[in-house]
Amino acid sequence: MKIYTIRDIAQMAGVSVTTVSRVLNNRPDVSRETQEKVRRVMQEHHFVGNANARGLKQAESDLIAVIIRGRRNPFLNDLAELMLQYAWDSRAAFITEYIDERADEFHHALRLIGERRITGIIFVGSRIDERCASLADMGIPMVFATVSTENTAMARRASSVSIDDRSMAREAVNALLDRGCRRIVVFGGDREGTDSLALRAQGAQEALEARGLTLDEGHYVETRLTLEDAYAAALDYFRSRPDADAAFCMSDTAAMGVIRALHDLRRRVPEDVSVLGVDGVDVDEFLTPRLSTVAQPVQEIARRSVEVLRDMMERGAPAQHVTVGAELILRESVK
């Protein structure tokens, strides 16, 4: 078995490389016989075009990069998977690039632009890095999925598709309050800034304040939203605060860690402490107790992100900010 080039195929089919290229790209201006002949030869020899050569020459073809923060985040993985599905019928090619949770997305994006000449970017689960605006200035359309850039300096240049994190968090905490919980602890990330986690912290605080309660530091636990870190943070918190009666966790993964910590402290979920997560991943309903969550509409976020990006790429549409609805799903983990 050998790797054939377009030139080999041309020779074997008795046509020019130009013609083979045309067939390869499904151009209409090739006679049916020629087309069939070339196609037959290509198939016989398992011909696959060299993407490097194609990418080098054909700079105007669309190549979209989906940059995903964290290979091990099931929610983001699901989202990326769905995007690729929605992208399937698009003329553009998609490549996925996983970056470390703490990596610099600006740097990675810049590299992909130089190295692979990508022409559009979807950031999945990224932080908001204002430097990315300079990429938009290069004429690279981009959309941030799951986080809103609407109230940032790059609002007019970078699109975003996200839930309304703030009102979602308000609603979530309200649900806990409505069920009689009063001593609510929040497990979240950095409260500064304008990213999803900061907005959720604000929403939670607003809900509490509306009922005359406060979210003082002691009831806001800042942690990475991983199993390990959330578990450790929860163990630590609940040991000193045996009276807490509910936990609002900013990811389902964090909620799992928190629940395990509560079990270890012999506190029952939901009888003693109600636990509510965010994201809505598959595993939620297979846990014991089944995990309550604020489910993000993954399908819709995926679909809209691809649509918005293509609008920008194909029609030169301006940046848009799409807000999609989240759904509060109460299961066994909430009383």
Place this chain on the structure above:
Amino acid sequence: MKIYTIRDIAQMAGVSVTTVSRVLNNRPDVSRETQEKVRRVMQEHHFVGNANARGLKQAESDLIAVIIRGRRNPFLNDLAELMLQYAWDSRAAFITEYIDERADEFHHALRLIGERRITGIIFVGSRIDERCASLADMGIPMVFATVSTENTAMARRASSVSIDDRSMAREAVNALLDRGCRRIVVFGGDREGTDSLALRAQGAQEALEARGLTLDEGHYVETRLTLEDAYAAALDYFRSRPDADAAFCMSDTAAMGVIRALHDLRRRVPEDVSVLGVDGVDVDEFLTPRLSTVAQPVQEIARRSVEVLRDMMERGAPAQHVTVGAELILRESVK
């Protein structure tokens, strides 16, 4: 902001493109001053080389593809992640390619060879497709991670790094038998063939037969190893077999589905039914009950896979078959 080429840099630095290329590739034969000058210009302009052009020309550079079956499998994701870490200090570049669980890996590999001119492949969690041997004939070294090709027709051409699935399964079932379980059900995949799942089925059967028990069809449940399918299969099975006292599941994910089904049927784990999984993913110890498992040594599999592949690529080493040890970890889900 503009995308600069090596030519732009050469012009700005007052040298030839050849020299810029040399600096870019850290060749020693460039004077220090020239080197610094060029490097400065590159940095100032955020220069990033075009990977297409490089890949087109430099066919002899090493590009390794890690082909992962299933984007949503946490175990395989972890494995891939670790491989990339071990690969970090290697001179070769790695690209990851996720393929659908039921996709044709041969086809994908062939495409990558043609499109990207990859020079080595690691199949992560793949089935054994004998057609892949023809890729080996093209001189593309390959290693199958997590599944052994030792007793297949491609043993001499494709390496593999895996646990001893058969004896591992024997040991797992023995552990259940030792704890007094007698009516053991196995949730696994296709029993035909020589892949990991078939080997595990054999091992389980051997363990039972050694004690005069049999693994007849009724106690072997064939299912996809997903949460949903394992859950449905378990619900179905345990409804008609209320006397089963243990379940050996061929993945931790499947075990989670099985446990949830048992809860729904009001059967206690482990008091009524012990449950044992395979893989050893992070989430296991955060579940309730904590999941017992046969942990695969991910780190070692990742490291050895990269090593074996590099041996083949750099030293032309023949195909090797590495067996790594699995570890039985008994936690709360087993009585």
Place this chain on the structure above:
DNA sequence: CTGAAAGCGCTTACAG
């Protein structure tokens, strides 16, 4: 230590 030139495998005006 440095540069001019050929060429990797394609695509795309351009000409017929």
Place this chain on the structure above:
DNA sequence: CTGAAAGCGCTTACAG
């Protein structure tokens, strides 16, 4: 409908 030729941005002998 078809082909000859230029060129995408690099790397790499080769010559100096």
